[in-house]
Amino acid sequence: MRMEILTKGDNEGVQKDIIEKLRDLIDYKNLEPGDKLPSERMLSEKFGVSRSNVREAIQKLEFFGILKSKPQSGTFIANIGQIAMKGMLEDILKLEDPGFKSLVETRILLELKTVKLASLRRTEEDLQKIRETLDAYKEKVLNGKDAVQEDLLFHLAIAKASKNSTMNTFMLIITPEIITNFEKYHVCDSDQSFMGIQEHEDIFEAIKKQDPQLAREKMKVHFKTLYQYCYNT
Amino acid sequence: MRMEILTKGDNEGVQKDIIEKLRDLIDYKNLEPGDKLPSERMLSEKFGVSRSNVREAIQKLEFFGILKSKPQSGTFIANIGQIAMKGMLEDILKLEDPGFKSLVETRILLELKTVKLASLRRTEEDLQKIRETLDAYKEKVLNGKDAVQEDLLFHLAIAKASKNSTMNTFMLIITPEIITNFEKYHVCDSDQSFMGIQEHEDIFEAIKKQDPQLAREKMKVHFKTLYQYCYNT
DNA sequence: GAATTAAAATTGGTTAACCAGATTGGTTTG
DNA sequence: CAAACCAATCTGGTTAACCAATTTTAATTC
Numbered sequence: 001m002r003m004e005i006l007t008k009g010d011n012e013g014v015q016k017d018i019i020e021k022l023r024d025l026i027d028y029k030n031l032e033p034g035d036k037l038p039s040e041r042m043l044s045e046k047f048g049v050s051r052s053n054v055r056e057a058i059q060k061l062e063f064f065g066i067l068k069s070k071p072q073s074g075t076f077i078a079n080i081g082q083i084a085m086k087g088m089l090e091d092i093l094k095l096e097d098p099g100f101k102s103l104v105e106t107r108i109l110l111e112l113k114t115v116k117l118a119s120l121r122r123t124e125e126d127l128q129k130i131r132e133t134l135d136a137y138k139e140k141v142l143n144g145k146d147a148v149q150e151d152l153l154f155h156l157a158i159a160k161a162s163k164n165s166t167m168n169t170f171m172l173i174i175t176p177e178i179i180t181n182f183e184k185y186h187v188c189d190s191d192q193s194f195m196g197i198q199e200h201e202d203i204f205e206a207i208k209k210q211d212p213q214l215a216r217e218k219m220k221v222h223f224k225t226l227y228q229y230c231y232n233t
Numbered sequence: 234m235r236m237e238i239l240t241k242g243d244n245e246g247v248q249k250d251i252i253e254k255l256r257d258l259i260d261y262k263n264l265e266p267g268d269k270l271p272s273e274r275m276l277s278e279k280f281g282v283s284r285s286n287v288r289e290a291i292q293k294l295e296f297f298g299i300l301k302s303k304p305q306s307g308t309f310i311a312n313i314g315q316i317a318m319k320g321m322l323e324d325i326l327k328l329e330d331p332g333f334k335s336l337v338e339t340r341i342l343l344e345l346k347t348v349k350l351a352s353l354r355r356t357e358e359d360l361q362k363i364r365e366t367l368d369a370y371k372e373k374v375l376n377g378k379d380a381v382q383e384d385l386l387f388h389l390a391i392a393k394a395s396k397n398s399t400m401n402t403f404m405l406i407i408t409p410e411i412i413t414n415f416e417k418y419h420v421c422d423s424d425q426s427f428m429g430i431q432e433h434e435d436i437f438e439a440i441k442k443q444d445p446q447l448a449r450e451k452m453k454v455h456f457k458t459l460y461q462y463c464y465n466t
Numbered sequence: 467g468a469a470t471t472a473a474a475a476t477t478g479g480t481t482a483a484c485c486a487g488a489t490t491g492g493t494t495t496g
Numbered sequence: 497c498a499a500a501c502c503a504a505t506c507t508g509g510t511t512a513a514c515c516a517a518t519t520t521t522a523a524t525t526c
Contacts, residue, residue: 039477050510055478065409072477072517080412083369084382091389091405098398106399109346117338136316149317156324165331166339170403172324176298179313272507283480288508305487305507 014049016093018057021047023089032082036074037067064092100181103174108223110167110174111155115203115219116212117162126161127208133157134200141197148182154200158207195225247282249326251290254280256322265315270300270308297325333414336407341456343400343407344388348436348452349445350395359394360441366390367433374430381415387433391440428458 025031025038025046037043040058044051058075061067066085069075077085098106118126137150152175159171199222206215258264258271258279270276273291277284291308294300299318302308310318331339351359370383385408392404432455439448 041477051512052510064405065413069478070518071479073519074477078409078413079416080409081382084385084408084412087366087382087386087389088405088408091393091401094393095402095405096398098402102397102399105350105397106403109342109400113342133320149314149320152317153320156320160324160327164335164338165329166335166407167342168324169328169331170339172297172321172328174399175317175321176311176313179317180298180311183312274507284482285480302508303488304509306489307507 014053015057015060018047018049018053019061019089019093022057022061023086023093026077026086026089031077033077033079033085035077037076039074061089061092064088066092098177100185103177103181107171107174107178110171111158111223112216112219114159114162114164114167114171115207115215117164117167118158119207119210119212119215121163122161122207122210126157130154130157130161130204130207134204137200138197141194147196148179151196151200152179158203161207196222199225247286248290248293251280251282251286252294252322252326255290255294256319256326259310259319259322264310266310266312266318268310270310272307294322294325297321299325331410333418336410336414340404340407340411343404344391344456345449345452347392347395347397347400347404348440348448350397350400351391352440352443352445352448354396355394355440355443359390363387363390363394363437363440367437370433371430374427380429381412384429384433385412391436394440429455432458 022037022043025043031037037058038046040051040054044054047054058067058069062069065080066078066088067075068078080088118130122130133150133154133156137147137154140147140150156168156171156175159168162168199218202218203215203222206212206218255270255276264270270291271279273284273287277287280287291300291302295302298313299311299321300308301311313321351363355363366383366387366389370380370387373380373383389401389404389408392401395401432451435451436448436455439445439451
């Protein structure tokens with residue numbers, strides 16, 4: 001499931017229907033956090049869908065922290081408060097698919113932070129890993145080859161060095177969609193990559209020097225070039 | 234599944250084992266993006282696990298955009314390039330559970346951005362929704378009640394008004410864990426909430442005036458109070 | 467009548483059989 | 497020889513039966 005599963009689900013709306021019915025049930029029965037939901041069997045019968053579909057919907061709500069399944073016991077509403085739970089349910093149902101702009105905006109935000117954190121927190125091992133991805137990138141570019149993947153691995157290595165697991169996870173979630181869109185819109189073709197080498201080197205040097213402000217500046221420059229290439233063609 | 238599923242999986246490591254085996258298989262068979270994976274049945278037999286476990290592992294990798302299942306056809310490696318795919322697989326296997334610090338850091342980063350975007354992009358309807366959550370928050374606080382949930386719904390309403398679906402999704406993902414940790418560490422108990430009212434009002438006014446810089450400043454003030462309360466007790 | 471224990475029912479998880487649509491290979495047909 | 501066709505096969509998805517752990521209920525004991 002790509003990111004779309006957060007909105008569409010596997011079956012193009014079936015999950016959404018089930019979540020809506022679950023919300024109605026919670027409202028109708030006035031279920032509160034900590035309460036037990038009816039069993040999967042009862043829900044599948046009540047909603048007229050398969051038990052697997054019910055399970056998938058429950059898993060999705062578990063992912064968002066609203067439900068919690070206990071083996072051989074039942075599915076419970078998480079202890080996040082009734083109002084928060086209901087508000088979040090509504091928000092989840094209204095989630096839209098992220099467009100390219102949304103992804104790029106978020107990526108830039110995340111990376112301007114991860115590069116600062118990486119400057120402060122990177123170990124020597126992190127630094128070496130980043131260096132390796134940078135060398136792989138350089139080799140590809142100097143041989144005139146496409147290096148979009150190596151580019152992104154460099155950025156992911158920085159995210160990992162930031163020591164912030166949440167941001168690292170989020171970067172991993174959006175990266176494949178970024179790649180897909182880059183290839184779709186032919187961003188990052190060969191010629192601008194030569195500039196990219198120096199930009200990457202600058203970022204690496206700033207992280208090595210443990211200068212967060214400089215690192216952020218260099219990352220900003222890097223994204224500016226990307227942006228220009230992206231929107232001026 | 235809470236956020237931990239991104240690292241642990243449902244069965245505390247079974248999924249991780251399967252993903253490692255999938256990685257080895259991809260290496261061994263030298264599978265490239267676009268190639269078809271062996272069928273779920275074959276994989277479950279080859280790995281000595283149930284087909285459901287294989288399906289869950291595949292779903293997880295679909296979520297991260299590395300695989301793509303086509304009904305009645307097969308599971309394929311996404312077109313994100315072989316190097317990116319392999320690098321991401323390694324990163325996913327190494328993901329750690331996010332601690333409280335990681336969550337708060339990410340939340341602040343996201344919200345300082347969403348509040349700026351909301352200032353620029355909010356419709357009248359968005360504004361009204363934000364107002365409603367603020368009023369609900371005020372009422373609770375003025376009655377001396379706990380208002381953590383209403384607080385967070387206010388922030389989620391801003392995220393929604395930012396019109397950035399990715400950031401909105403990420404906010405929804407981290408919110409339940411934030412709530413859980415807040416209650417765990419007794420952050421945000423009643424007395425500081427009175428300050429919170431004015432801070433929320435200030436943020437609301439900035440969004441209403443469509444002044445992104447002011448909105449960001451007021452949000453920063455809001456988080457500073459939170460931080461102080463959080464770490465000085 | 468209260469505490470203890472055992473058995474019956476209920477639960478999420480697992481397994482295996484089944485389904486409809488897609489794929490494939492060989493055959494037929496022009 | 498190529499294109500069209502069809503049936504056998506393979507696919508992810510679905511369904512239903514099954515499992516072991518848990519929870520509830522009822523019986524037993526003091």
